[in-house]
Amino acid sequence: GAVVSQHPSWVICKSGTSVKIECRSLDFQATTMFWYRQFPKQSLMLMATSNEGSKATYEQGVEKDKFLINHASLTLSTLTVTSAHPEDSSFYICSARDQGADSPLHFGNGTRLTVT
C-alpha cells in the first residue's frame, strides 16, 4: 500500500538553530501534502498545505517565515523550523494523499522535535 516516509523520527537541537524535516511519498505521487503539529494530549493541528510547484498555504496563526515549506517534487515536501525555540518542541506529522479527492490520507510516522 501507499507509504509516506518521514525523516528524522526524532531530533534534538539547540535554540536558534534550524531543523529540516522531510516527508516522502514512496510509491505514489502527491501533488498535495499536509503538515500537522500535535501538542501533548491535544489534537493534530493542521499547520499548512504543501502544494507541488507552488507556495504553501498556511493556516491562521502559523508563521510562514518560521515554518518554511518546500514541495519541490511530487514525492517530497520539507518543513524547516527556523530559529527554533523551546516552544517549538512538538510532534510534527506529514501526510499525503494519493491522486483523487476520494483518496484517504497516508501519514508519516512523525518527527519529535525537542529544542533545548
Place this chain on the structure above:
Amino acid sequence: AQSVSQHNHHVILSEAASLELGCNYSYGGTVNLFWYVQYPGQHLQLLLKYFSGDPLVKGIKGFEAEFIKSKFSFNLRKPSVQWSDTAEYFCAVRGTGTASKLTFGTGTRLQVTL
C-alpha cells in the same frame, strides 16, 4: 470553520466490553468523515471512512461507524474490544473538494484491560 468534537478523552474498558466513541462535527456542507487510529509507537492509520451511501460504515478490525446527518455525528463502535485495541482514536472531517483540509478531533485514548 469546520470543527470536530470528541467527547471522551480517555476510556478504559475490559476485554470483551462494547465500545462507542462519540464524534460530532461542524461543517457547512457535504462532508467526508474518517476515523484514524494510532497504536503506541506507530503512525496514524485509517480505520474507516464515509463518503456517501450507506451511513453504516464497516472498517478494519471489526470497527464500524454510523453517520447520522441530523445529529452531525459519526460515532465509532466495536461490539467486543480486545487488548490490542489499546490506542488513540481520532475522528476527522473533510469537505469534498480536492484541496479540502482534514480537521481532527482531540482524540480519545482507549485503554483495554485484560
